[in-house]
Amino acid sequence: MEIFNPVVITIYGAEQICASCVNLPSSKDTYEWLQAAISRKYPNQPFVIDYVDIMNPPDDEEKRQFAEKVIEEDLFYPVVVIGNQIVAEGNPNLKVIYAEMEKYGYK
Structure with a gap:
């Protein structure tokens, strides 16, 4: 399966580490690590990775609404979204992220 459009991975997080995520890396550190x-896993296979600060979401309506959802539903952040699918909290x-990317043709 050929990749025609790069997968968009969106990381929703905040500077403050979520209360249930003590001792885990910050959202920004997780974004950089991912x-x-x-x-490394998919060299020469383009993808887009965005970071959205849930306390300061961008003007993009979809991202702003999802940032509100993370707060309202007390999701553990960072929340990793590929396409419209939450793949991690x-x-x-x-392994879960790679499996989701492989559904889009990454090898």
Whole structure:
């Protein structure tokens, strides 16, 4: 399966670590770690990774609404979203993220 459009991975998080996520890396650290890990796993296969601060969401309506959902539903952040699918909350598992990316044709 060929990849025609790069997968968009969105990390929703905040500077403050969520109360249930004590001793885990910050959302920003998780974003940087995922970016590096995915780049190593899928070299020369483009993807887009965005970070959204749930306390300061962008003007993009969809991202703003999802940021509100993270807060309202007390999701453990960072929340990792691929397409419209939540693939991780709190401490992301690379195998789960890779499996989701492979559904889009990544090898």
